[in-house]
Amino acid sequence: MARETFLSYRSYVWFWLCFFALLAMTVVYLLDDPIGGKNGGTIVGYTYGGIATAGILFLMWYGIRKRAYFSARTTLKGILSAHVWIGIALIFVVPLHSGFSFGINVHTLAYVLMLLTIFSGIWGVAMYQRLPYEIQSQRGGGTLKVLMEQVRSISADINRMAASDGGKGAPKSDAFLRMLQQLDFVYQPSLWRSLRRKNPEPIERRSMADSLSSLPIEEQEDGLKLIGLLNKKRELVGRAQEEARALTWVRIWLYLHLPVSFGLIAALAVHIFSVFFYW
Amino acid sequence: MAEHFEIAVIGSGPGGLGAATNAAKHGLSHVLIEKAELANTIYDYQLRKLVMAEPRRLPLRSHVPFEEGSREEVLAGFQKAVEETGVNYLKAEVNKVTREGDTFLIGCTNGQQFTAKHIVLGIGTMGTPRKLGVPGEDLPHVAYTLADPDAFNGMDIIVVGAGDSAIENALGLADKNSVSLLNRSGEFPRAKDANRAKILEAIDSGKVRCFYNAAIARVEPERAFLSTPDGEVEVRCNHIIVRAGSIPPRKFVEGMGIKFPSSDLNSFPSVNDRYESNVPNIFIIGGLIGYPLIKQAINQGYEVVEHILGNAVEPADQVIxxxxxxxxxxxxxxxxxxxxxxxxxxxxxxxxxxxxxxxxxxxxxxxxxxxxxxxxxxxxxxxxxxxxxxxxxxxxxxxxxxxxxxxxxxxxxxxxxxxxxxxxxxxxxxxxxxxxxxxxxxxxxxxxxSVKDAVDQVFFLRALKTSIFPDADPIFLAELTQRAERANFQKGDALFAEGDQGDYLYIILKGSVKISRKNVDGVDVAQTYLAAGNYVGEMALVTEEPRTATVTAVVPCNTLRIAKEDFRDLLERNPETRENVMRLIAERQIENITSARDAASAQALNFVLSEGVSDADNVLLINSDLCIGCDNCEKACAATHKGYSRLDRKGGKSFAAIQLPISCRHCENPLCMLDCPPDALERKADGEVVIKENCIGCGNCVTNCPYGVIQLVYDKPHGFDLLSLFGKKKKKEKGPAKAAKCDLCEKLESGPACVRSCPTGALLRVNPTDMMRLLINREETSIG
Missing domain, CATH: 2.60.120.10 (Jelly Rolls)
Incomplete structure (x- = not known):
């Protein structure tokens, strides 16, 4: 299948556009020799400040464009490509704008917030690349919900095995119940579990053999079946956790990327307001 | 002595009502016989369902009032017309009609008998629902329809049957009730794929309990006894819904001596200008002769009585x-x-x-x-x-x-x-x-x-001419047409297998086929597919070599085939054509020598072909390597289509990185279009299949679509409803639920909103040819 991503959109057209624009801006910056030294108040400084502000507004507009479903001229993929590459370019535009002068003030605060937004964005890009491979349930045409239902039904099967063969056979031996206690676990999804990089591991061969050999002969077959079910459960829980983890991180990322970007807008407004009225 | 009537109307549907009310108005002695309820088909509609009055242009000419309205309003109107005109209404089931001189003797299941001079048959095509045939089947909690699933809550319900309606009822009830499904066989062979998948999932998850190879043995109040492979089982139940199909009325109709033109189950008995069948004085109106719409049937009922009286009547469709x-x-x-x-x-x-x-x-x-x-x-x-x-x-x-x-x-x-x-x-x-x-x-x-024969004949001739023998002599073609025969194949049937002796050449008229060859390990590997209009097996006509490939129907296929002997015989007698044809076949053979596919692309090809993609015009495809599951596609679809998404991203089947979500494929042979009473489905010049505003919400297309892409939905109100936050729901939307599906965003110049709204470009809408290119050659695409 074709693998053109939003990064490589149309042979990296947005990357190259941004690259050459930055190159041009750097050349102009180097050639420029204003009175009073390079800073945000020169013609080049104001121009670059304007460009950066326009860039930031364009990036913010993505949230609106994403929901403009009737939009006809562009695709969201193309806009996302521009969003990412222009965002990265802004890292370099702002120092050119300020003449590399930074301090502990509201102006630099705006830059720092912008960097935070952009770096969180880059983190998001990395996640967008990995996510398709982590949303495993999707590959079977299912959902996380279906996966969790499978876990539930397999747990029910396990419990049925423990409960004396559906009421027909004799109650299970203590050894059988002990084995169950040792190897089974209750899976309660939680935020913490979703974030922790730890999945249930397959049962070790050794403990399998130990448990099996402790069973009375007539329960050996059921014991084998139980181990099969328990292993299946571990595998499914592992997959579910993997996916839940991926989805949780996306959510966390959104909760970071968006508020920081709004903080940036506020700081930017203060920055512009203060330079025009108090500088 | 049996009571005698001038006119006996059998069936109290719209047609029968039209006839009976007009007979009553004319003061003719008549009887209207109905085995179930007045206008039973409408009676069985879901409660409050809106009944549409299509075709709009057709005027109504009758003593029966009818205009667009709810089921209840329409039925009340019918009831009133029956009372006001003084129709002689009788509830009984006719089971025998015999001719005695110039009258008919009509016998009913309850032993009643009448004689009548004329019979008007308006029994529709629905037939009689198959009954349980066991003690207790007439108890009040045994029903044959389900008008309102919401009316059941917290009950124990048994649904009998394994077809689509049984499955849909069971699923519709399972949310609020404990449902057992009774399946006579061990599988669900008659159900649509989508329904089968849904019910199997519901059974697996315990939502619906299914008894396989089981039947009801007897029914008692509050419980039923089932005969199962494990012996008799007692099940608690407050309600039983029997959806075991129906007995089509054809046998009953043929029993009166009425002829059908063909054994085709879709054929209708023919009638003359006065709606009179081949049996004099038996008249047929409405759905049984192919007029399924209510208004048409009412008008015909009115007209048929005028014809019987010998009155000249201008047909109602004169304005049209x-x-x-x-x-x-x-x-x-x-x-x-x-x-x-x-x-x-x-x-x-x-x-x-x-x-x-x-x-x-x-x-x-x-x-x-x-x-x-x-x-x-x-x-x-x-x-x-x-x-x-x-x-x-x-x-x-x-x-x-x-x-x-x-x-x-x-x-x-x-x-x-x-x-x-x-x-x-x-x-x-x-x-x-x-x-x-x-x-x-x-x-x-x-x-x-005669229409079928004439169209077929010309179709064959032109198919042969355009697909294989463009320069052939017309007489040669005409002869070939005479000898060619139709051969139809079901999905998965092989036209022929690799190694077979060649016997026929096949021209694919409808559907598409997969061509596969065995690799060195003897595993069948898909090579390519051929769509309708192409031909296969031509080598058999000239060489004695065995078949070099296996050809399998991937969707139901109609073909035209020509036997080797016939073909050779004809060529012998047409030397000029022979030369052309031989050269053409030699060219094809050279073309056929293509490199073998690698295993991965062959598997992918196999997957999409087995999903019937080759019969589609435009398929929605998700590249799972890019999809991040954000659902922006569904949001885009809903936003551009009255609040309801016509694609189900999570549904459908997938293989490796390809997912075919549930969304309309705009099939070459759209089954949805086959049985639409108001003809609301239309294929546009660009290939998209769309549903027009005159949809009456009957649900036929929903049942007929094998891919489950059509749903009946209400338009959602525009904008955000603040009251809904406080638990106040807007009043139920007026109007019927209408069929909705993907229309390829025909109103947006830029094409499908779902594809354009995918941030990672994982979604593609492609035709099968492009899809094959993607899968086989692994070409990069940059759509959008």
Whole structure:
């Protein structure tokens, strides 16, 4: 299948556009020799400040464009490509704008917030690349919900095995119940579990053999079946956790990327307001 | 002595009501016999369902009131008409009709008997629901329909049956009730794939309990006894819904001596201009003769009584005929007669049939040089030349044309194969042409054998000419057509297998086939597919070699086949054609030598072919390597389509990185279009299949679609409803639930919103050819 991503959109057209624009801006910056030294108040400084502000507004507009479903001229993929590459370019535009002068003030605060937004964005890009491979349930045409239902039904099967063969056979031996206690676990999804990089591991061969050999002969077959079910459960829980983890991180990322970007807008407004009225 | 009536009306549907009320108004002695409820089909509708009054243009002529309204309003109107006109209504089931002299003896299951001079049969096509046939089947909690699933809550319900309606009922009830499904067999072979998957999932998850190979043994209040492979089982139940199919009325109808034109289950008995069947004094109206709409049936009921009385009656559809023919110079009725005489194809149609045909057609007056349709258009209408002539461009050379004069027809390829137009057609002079909807002609083909034969004959001839023998002598082709035979294949059937002795050449008329060869390990590897219009197995006609590949139908296929001996025999007698054909076959053989596929692309090809993709015109495809599951596609679809997404991203099947989500494929042979009473489904010239505003929400298309992409939905109110936050729901939307599915965003110039709104470009809408390119050659795409 074709693998053109939003990064490589149309042979990296947005990357190259941004690259050459930055190159041009750097050349102009180097050639420029204003009175009073390079800073945000020169013609080049104001121009670059304007460009950066326009860039930031364009990036913010993505949230609106994403929901403009009737939009006809562009695709969201193309806009996302521009969003990412222009965002990265802004890292370099702002120092050119300020003449590399930074301090502990509201102006630099705006830059720092912008960097935070952009770096969180880059983190998001990395996640967008990995996510398709982590949303495993999707590959079977299912959902996380279906996966969790499978876990539930397999747990029910396990419990049925423990409960004396559906009421027909004799109650299970203590050894059988002990084995169950040792190897089974209750899976309660939680935020913490979703974030922790730890999945249930397959049962070790050794403990399998130990448990099996402790069973009375007539329960050996059921014991084998139980181990099969328990292993299946571990595998499914592992997959579910993997996916839940991926989805949780996306959510966390959104909760970071968006508020920081709004903080940036506020700081930017203060920055512009203060330079025009108090500088 | 049995009571005698002038007219006995069997069946109290709209047609029967139209007849009985008119008979009552005329003061004729009559009886209206109904085995179930008055207007039973409508009675069985879901509660408060809106009943539409299609076709809108057709005036109503009857003593029965009928206009668009809720089920309850319509039924109340019918009831009132019965009371006010003094219809002699009788609840009984007729099981035997015999002729005695010039009267009929009508026998009922309850032993009642009548005699009647005329019988009006308005029993529709639904048949009688199959009953349980066990003790207790008549208890009040045993039902054969489910009008309102919401009316059941916290009950123990048994649903009997394994078809789509049983499954849909069981699933609809399972949310609030404890449902057991009773399946006579061990599987669900009759159900649609989507329904089968849903019910199996519900059974697996314990939502629905299923008894396989089981039947009800007897019913008692509050419980039922089932015979299962494990012996008799007692199940608690407050309600039983039997959806075990129905016994079609055909046998009953044939028992009266009425003939059907063919064994085709879709065929209708033919009637004359007065709706009289081949049995004198038995008249048939409504759905049973192919008029499924309520208004049509009511009108026919009215008219049939006038005919019986010998009164002249102008057909109700006169306004429609005037609309269609009005722009021609001269008198409308004279023009209608003129057209009827010219079109030999329709010479055996009854007057009402012909009028309906014209009413559903468009009459075009075209000037010399006007294009009627272009090659590769997706239109599927059928054309007749009334006066003048048209030229059909030959595919290989646009300067060559063959001329069709008055009485000829064209456009039959689209009719049968569902494929794009194979040639451009132009008017050669000022001509009058009639364009008819595909469904109308298909309906005629199944009920009038002469139409089917004539269309088939010409279709075969032209198929042979365009697909294999463009330069062949016409006499040779005509002979070949005589010897060619139809062969139909079900999905998965092999036309022939690698290593077989070659016997036939196949021309694919409809559907598509997969070509596969065994690799060194003896595993069948898919190589490619061929769509309708192509031919396979041509080597068999000239060589003695065994078959070099296996050819399998990937969707139901219709083919035309020619036996080797016939073909050779004909070639012997036509040396010139022989030379052309041999060269052509040699060229094909060279073309056929292609490199073998690698295993991965062959598997992918196998997957999409087995999903019927080759029969689609435009498939929605998700590249799972790019999809991040953000659902922006569904949001885009909902936002651009009245708040309801027509694609289910999480549904459908997937293989490796390809997912085919549930969304319309705009099939070449759209099954959804087959049985739409108001003809609301339409195929546009670009190939998309859309549902028009005149949908009546009957749900036939939903049932017929094998891919489960159509749903009945209410339009959602626009904008955000603040009250809903406080638990106040808006009043239930007025209007019927209507069928909704993907329309390829035909109203947006830029194409499908889902594809354009995917941030990672994981979604593609592609035609099968592009899809094969993607899968086989692994080409990069940059769509959007």
């Amino acid at each position: 005929i005037e609309e269609v023919l009005g722009h021609l110079p001269g008198d409308v009725n004279a023009n209608l007669e003129m057209i009827r005489k010219k079109l030999r194809l329709f010479s055996e149609l009854s007057k009402p049939q012909f009028r309906e045909l014209i009413g559903d057609s468009k009459v075009h007056v075209v000037e010399q040089g006007d294009v009627v349709f272009e090659k590769n258009d997706y239109t599927d209408t059928f054309w007749n030349v009334v006066t003048g002539s048209v030229g059909v461009e030959m595919p290989d050379d646009p300067n060559k044309m063959f001329k069709l004069g008055p009485g000829n027809f064209f456009g039959e390829m689209g009719l049968i194969s569902g494929r794009r137009r194979t040639a451009t057609v132009r008017a050669l002079e000022k001509s009058i042409l009639i364009e008819t909807k595909r469904n109308q002609i298909l309906k005629l083909m199944s009920s009038v054998p």
